[in-house]
Amino acid sequence: MAPPRTYRCEAIILSYTPLGEADLLVTMFTRDQGKVRAVGKGARRSTSKLVGHLEPLTLMRMSMAHGRSMDIISQAEVVQSFSKLKEDLTGITKGLYLAELVDGFGAEDSANPELYRLMIETLLAIETDPESDMPLRFFEFHLLQVSGLMPELYHCVECRAELEPDAHRFSPNVGGTLCLDCNPEDAHLRLLSLRALKVLRLLDRSDIAAACKLSLDDSLAAELKSLLSTTVSYWLGKEIRSNSFLERLNNESLPEVYI
Ligand SMILES: [Zn+2]
Structure with missing residues (x-):
C-alpha cells in the first residue's frame, strides 16, 4: 500500500530561510520524526494563511504533504508562541x-x-x-x-x-x-x-x-x-x-x- 500523502505533526520551528520568490524553507524539530526540513509555499505573501505562523521558537501543529524532494506545510496552527x-x-x-x-x-x-x-x-x-x-x-x-x-x-x-x-x-x-x-x-x-x-x-x-x-x-x-x-x-x-x-x-x- 502506498504511504499516505499527508500527515500531521507537532513541531518547534528552529529556523527558516527565504526560498524562491515567496516561499520559506523551514527547519523544525518534530516530536515523532526528529528534524524535518519543509517548504512553506507562498508563506512570505501577506495573503498567505501561513504568514507569521512559522516564526522560530514557536510550537506548532502542522498538516504536511509529502513532496518529491521535500515535504510541504499545508496548514499550521500555533500551540504555544512563547510570546x-x-x-x-x-x-x-x-x-x-x-x-x-x-x-x-x-x-x-x-x-x-x-x-x-x-x-x-x-x-x-x-x-x-x-x-x-x-x-x-x-x-x-x-x-x-x-x-x-x-x-x-x-x-x-x-x-x-x-x-x-x-x-x-x-x-x-x-x-x-x-x-x-x-x-x-x-x-x-x-x-x-x-x-x-x-x-x-x-x-x-x-x-x-x-x-x-x-x-x-x-x-x-x-x-x-x-x-x-x-x-x-x-x-x-x-x-x-x-x-x-x-x-x-x-x-x-x-x-x-x-x-
Ligand atoms: Zn583514573
Missing part, C-alpha cells in the same frame, strides 16, 4: 541558542522525544526567568544525556576507580571525569572543582524546576558554563554562533537599536 520570551532580547538569544543546538544534535528521520520535551521545558523556564542561566546549563547537560553522550560523573573514565571527594579533571572527548593519576594521551583535559562536580551530579538527578532554584556564585557559574559549552561545542564540532552573541550581550551595554 513573553520573545519580548526580551536575552530571552530570544537564549532561545535561539537552544534552537541552534537542537538543529546540530537532532537527526533527520530519527525521533528523539526526550530532546523535544527538553527543548519545550527549557523554553518555558527561560520565559519564566530570562536572566537566569540555569535553564541553559540544565539544557546543555541533558542535551548530552539524551544524545547518548552522557558525561561520566562518578568514576574515572580511564581506570574506572570511584572518584574520591577531591578536585578532578574533566575531558569532553573521553567522556567525563578523570582521577588525578590518569592521563590519556588524546584527552582534552581541564580541571574540575569538587563544587562543580557536585552541581553536575545535581543537574543529573534534578528536574528543571529544581535546577533553576540553584544559586551559584560567579566563579562556580563561570566554571560550569565553560565546561558545558566547551563539551557541547566539541561534540557539535564548531563554535556555536548564538552563544558568542550571548557572550557579547553579557559583556557589552546594549546598542540603542535593541532597546
